[in-house]
Amino acid sequence: MLNVGVLGYGTVGSGVVEVLHTNRESIAKKVGQEIAVKYILDLRDFPGDPFEEKVVHDFDVIVNDADIQIVVETMGGVKPAYDFVKACLQAGKSVCTSNKELVAKHGAELLAIAKEKNINFFFEASVGGGIPIIRPINECVTGDVIEEISGILNGTTNYILSKMASEGSDFDSVLKDAQDKGYAEKNPEADVEGYDACRKIAILTSLAYGKQVDFEDIYTEGITKITDVDIKYAKVLGASIKIFGSSKNVDGKVYAKVAPVMIDSKHPLYMVNDVFNGIFVKGNMVGDLMFYGSGAGKLPTASAVVGDVVAAAKNLGNNVPVIWEQEKLTLADIKESAQRFFVRLSGDKAANAAKVEAAFGKVQEVEAGVAGEYAFITDAVKEGDFETKAQELGNVVSRIRVDF
Amino acid sequence: MLNVGVLGYGTVGSGVVEVLHTNRESIAKKVGQEIAVKYILDLRDFPGDPFEEKVVHDFDVIVNDADIQIVVETMGGVKPAYDFVKACLQAGKSVCTSNKELVAKHGAELLAIAKEKNINFFFEASVGGGIPIIRPINECVTGDVIEEISGILNGTTNYILSKMASEGSDFDSVLKDAQDKGYAEKNPEADVEGYDACRKIAILTSLAYGKQVDFEDIYTEGITKITDVDIKYAKVLGASIKIFGSSKNVDGKVYAKVAPVMIDSKHPLYMVNDVFNGIFVKGNMVGDLMFYGSGAGKLPTASAVVGDVVAAAKNLGNNVPVIWEQEKLTLADIKESAQRFFVRLSGDKAANAAKVEAAFGKVQEVEAGVAGEYAFITDAVKEGDFETKAQELGNVVSRIRVDF
Numbered sequence: 001m002l003n004v005g006v007l008g009y010g011t012v013g014s015g016v017v018e019v020l021h022t023n024r025e026s027i028a029k030k031v032g033q034e035i036a037v038k039y040i041l042d043l044r045d046f047p048g049d050p051f052e053e054k055v056v057h058d059f060d061v062i063v064n065d066a067d068i069q070i071v072v073e074t075m076g077g078v079k080p081a082y083d084f085v086k087a088c089l090q091a092g093k094s095v096c097t098s099n100k101e102l103v104a105k106h107g108a109e110l111l112a113i114a115k116e117k118n119i120n121f122f123f124e125a126s127v128g129g130g131i132p133i134i135r136p137i138n139e140c141v142t143g144d145v146i147e148e149i150s151g152i153l154n155g156t157t158n159y160i161l162s163k164m165a166s167e168g169s170d171f172d173s174v175l176k177d178a179q180d181k182g183y184a185e186k187n188p189e190a191d192v193e194g195y196d197a198c199r200k201i202a203i204l205t206s207l208a209y210g211k212q213v214d215f216e217d218i219y220t221e222g223i224t225k226i227t228d229v230d231i232k233y234a235k236v237l238g239a240s241i242k243i244f245g246s247s248k249n250v251d252g253k254v255y256a257k258v259a260p261v262m263i264d265s266k267h268p269l270y271m272v273n274d275v276f277n278g279i280f281v282k283g284n285m286v287g288d289l290m291f292y293g294s295g296a297g298k299l300p301t302a303s304a305v306v307g308d309v310v311a312a313a314k315n316l317g318n319n320v321p322v323i324w325e326q327e328k329l330t331l332a333d334i335k336e337s338a339q340r341f342f343v344r345l346s347g348d349k350a351a352n353a354a355k356v357e358a359a360f361g362k363v364q365e366v367e368a369g370v371a372g373e374y375a376f377i378t379d380a381v382k383e384g385d386f387e388t389k390a391q392e393l394g395n396v397v398s399r400i401r402v403d404f
Numbered sequence: 405m406l407n408v409g410v411l412g413y414g415t416v417g418s419g420v421v422e423v424l425h426t427n428r429e430s431i432a433k434k435v436g437q438e439i440a441v442k443y444i445l446d447l448r449d450f451p452g453d454p455f456e457e458k459v460v461h462d463f464d465v466i467v468n469d470a471d472i473q474i475v476v477e478t479m480g481g482v483k484p485a486y487d488f489v490k491a492c493l494q495a496g497k498s499v500c501t502s503n504k505e506l507v508a509k510h511g512a513e514l515l516a517i518a519k520e521k522n523i524n525f526f527f528e529a530s531v532g533g534g535i536p537i538i539r540p541i542n543e544c545v546t547g548d549v550i551e552e553i554s555g556i557l558n559g560t561t562n563y564i565l566s567k568m569a570s571e572g573s574d575f576d577s578v579l580k581d582a583q584d585k586g587y588a589e590k591n592p593e594a595d596v597e598g599y600d601a602c603r604k605i606a607i608l609t610s611l612a613y614g615k616q617v618d619f620e621d622i623y624t625e626g627i628t629k630i631t632d633v634d635i636k637y638a639k640v641l642g643a644s645i646k647i648f649g650s651s652k653n654v655d656g657k658v659y660a661k662v663a664p665v666m667i668d669s670k671h672p673l674y675m676v677n678d679v680f681n682g683i684f685v686k687g688n689m690v691g692d693l694m695f696y697g698s699g700a701g702k703l704p705t706a707s708a709v710v711g712d713v714v715a716a717a718k719n720l721g722n723n724v725p726v727i728w729e730q731e732k733l734t735l736a737d738i739k740e741s742a743q744r745f746f747v748r749l750s751g752d753k754a755a756n757a758a759k760v761e762a763a764f765g766k767v768q769e770v771e772a773g774v775a776g777e778y779a780f781i782t783d784a785v786k787e788g789d790f791e792t793k794a795q796e797l798g799n800v801v802s803r804i805r806v807d808f
Contacts, residue, residue, distance in 0.1 A: 019547050019548075019689050020547075022688075022689070023547060023548065023549055023688070023689065026549050027546070027547060029614065029727070030546050030614070030727055124544060130687075130689075130690035130691065130693065131693060132536075132539075132540040132544035132545065132693070135536075135539055135540065135543055135544050136536040136539065136540060139539055139543075139711070139715055140528060140536035140539050140708070140711045141536065141707070141711060142431070142434050142710075142711045142714040142715070143423050143424075143427060143431060143706075143707045143708075143709075143710025143711045143713070143714060144423075144427065144707050144711075145427055145430050210433065210434070265675075268675075268696055270675070271669075271672075271674070271675050283534075283707060284426075284427070285423050285426070285427065285534075285703045285704070285706065285707040285710075286534035286697065286698065286703070286704045286707035286708070287534065287697065287698050287703070287704055288696075288697060288698070289534065289535060289536070289695075289696065289697040290694075290695070290696035290697065291693075291694070291695055291696075292672055292692075292693065292694035292695075292696070293690065293691065293692060293693040293694065294690065294691050294692070299689045299690070299691070300689070300690045300691055302547075302689065303545070303547045303548050303687060303689040303690035304544070304547075304690070305547075306546075306547025306689075307543070307544045307545060307546045307547045307548075309547070310546040310547060311543055311546070314725050318722055321718050323433070323434055
């Protein structure tokens with residue numbers, strides 16, 4: 001029997017215990033022995049919970065128990081998760097985590113400790129919830145040079161944008177509805193400002209290129225400025241507005257950003273709606289790949305953590321190699337990357353057409369029956385040049401990147 | 405430097421050599437050393453080919469060369485691939501193959517030899533071409549009990565069905581066009597009769613449940629009976645006709661089949677068109693997952709083989725565990741599985757409605773303006789019962805399974 005300690009008995013942690021319990025027979029077959037949860041660390045007690053007698057309040061009980069070979073970290077946040085995970089790895093225990101903040105910030109260091117100790121640090125659940133994406137990038141698409149990763153990486157914002165599109169509602173009322181349903185936090189900043197997606201694309205980009213990508217270096221724009229009028233225009237274009245975390249490798253320069261983008265029905269992520277996530281990966285040999293599934297939620301995320309537990313159990317005494325050096329990958333300035341932009345200006349066509357043509361040349365006009373506005377899509381233009389020209393125009397109501 | 409031998413210098417084999425050459429720098433970084441092709445086995449010579457001096461005609465040169473630690477098998481077919489692969493594994497060389505016939509028939513035995521020799525037998529390219537699907541099932545979704553795998557697993561038939569739908573053409577003329585373009589073989593039987601998809605769903609099902617699924621046991625129906633009139637009805641329903649290789653686990657009974665099916669736009673595989681493949685996986689914890697990409701073609705397939713070569717190189721002296729026992733998994737009889745059916749009968753509504761209601765109860769009528777026919781969709785009915793009733797009706801023009 002293999003003993004597991006679980007750090008944090010919140011949504012994901014309790015899901016992990018549930019998955020290990022519900023599927024114990026099929027898991028034991030795959031591992032070759034039973035996996036049992038020995039301790040659950042949490043500050044709270046859980047009277048009446050079927051696993052209440054496993055709950056402990058002292059981390060030392062877990063880290064000092066030589067019987068525990070695998071630790072699950074589902075606390076979230078960097079403190080104290082980082083100290084706990086590091087101590088477990090240093091004590092020779094493999095760690096499986098769903099914690100994107102921890103992985104984005106300390107992944108390279110924790111992987112190095114795992115390698116040195118010949119154990120494993122796994123984090124499949126940290127990006128895309130239940131969707132297998134970490135292993136595919138780390139172990140499957142390794143014959144390719146990755147040219148692009150673009151992901152719908154946050155279920156909350158995808159739900160909000162999908163509802164705005166299907167119901168024609170504005171941002172604030174859909175956010176409130178999402179909060180009422182438990183899809184969005186009371187403080188929704190990490191989701192709606194793109195910070196969550198930013199950590200996730202930092203992790204994927206680090207894995208794709210084998211070096212540390214600091215999430216602080218990634219340009220991040222949320223969805224709070226997207227309005228129902230923008231979505232009205234998107235519909236006229238047969239397009240959908242999504243928020244992508246993306247990184248592109250252009251001649252060896254890696255550009256990364258989080259921002260809303262218009263995509264049309266030809267894009268593999270077009271049909272990814274509601275709380276689902278989807279991740280598009282383009283390799284120089286394999287071409288386009290797409291991975292789709294539940295990017296959040298108790299059981300899907302727990303499923304990915306338990307998949308890691310099974311892998312850790314099958315690889316006791318064997319470090320599965322992951323290339324993610326602590327050396328920093330310097331991202332290129334996205335101002336230098338070219339992009340089409342959808343733009344809305346205040347004032348009608350007569351007031352704008354000439355100065356728009358002077359700034360951007362011939363543009364694709366977009367007519368959605370909105371009075372007092374002139375809307376268009378530019379050709380590809382460097383982001384920096386676009387911002388300069390947009391400031392010069394002085395009457396930009398809204399601008400959204402376009403990926404078609 | 406790690407030396408590789410390549411068996412078979414056809415489309416995929418030459419792609420493997422090309423990928424290893426084009427991406428040699430990024431691959432060397434991931435492996436920690438260079439990977440070089442030392443020999444290529446083929447019956448033919450390749451004068452003028454940049455790698456012509458690597459070509460040998462004698463398998464013994466490769467199997468007896470202690471410098472070769474990894475062998476790529478891209479010959480296809482069971483003979484002589486099976487003998488060659490077995491000999492390489494027995495000689496302590498890891499093998500990476502794209503050969504679905506070989507894997508479906510001898511996967512369990514070859515994995516057992518690899519385990520015994522502490523080397524690896526990898527076959528990511530055998531299903532879904534460049535799409536990562538073998539490792540996700542084998543190493544990621546392991547915390548789940550898999551309830552369903554349904555895949556568009558054959559690019560040729562998906563191309564034919566997509567073209568029939570987009571152009572309204574009949575099967576024969578689209579097949580001819582596909583043959584002219586090189587998407588279909590001169591003898592298209594393995595594709596259009598579903599034999600290729602059958603081997604692939606046999607492999608996926610074996611991996612999902614850890615036991616040998618014999619492809620000969622899988623009910624297999626091709627697309628040759630699908631007509632442009634069927635597609636006309638599908639359009640009225642907002643549906644698309646695909647050929648799925650699928651297996652479903654219902655209360656521990658596994659049903660597997662290959663057959664055309666109508667799906668609507670809510671199905672994650674609805675947007676998988678042309679030569680692309682897509683694989684839907686449903687776990688009891690993770691819910692719906694979908695994997696999409698190029699299911700065939702020289703470079704995408706070679707990309708998956710090279711990903712395996714990288715994995716083999718990173719796991720020298722370490723067998724990556726795969727559970728696929730030689731013990732046979734007895735499939736349940738699909739006659740016992742329930743399914744909705746779309747049915748076309750000759751004769752108008754007046755001639756058919758009463759006897760249809762007697763046979764199937766209330767049905768959903770489908771009107772596509774086709775004279776002299778009566779078409780409908782049944783409620784879910786056991787396949788065996790359906791076939792009996794259809795025979796009793798005596799005037800079935802066409803019937804297609806419905807997955808909505």
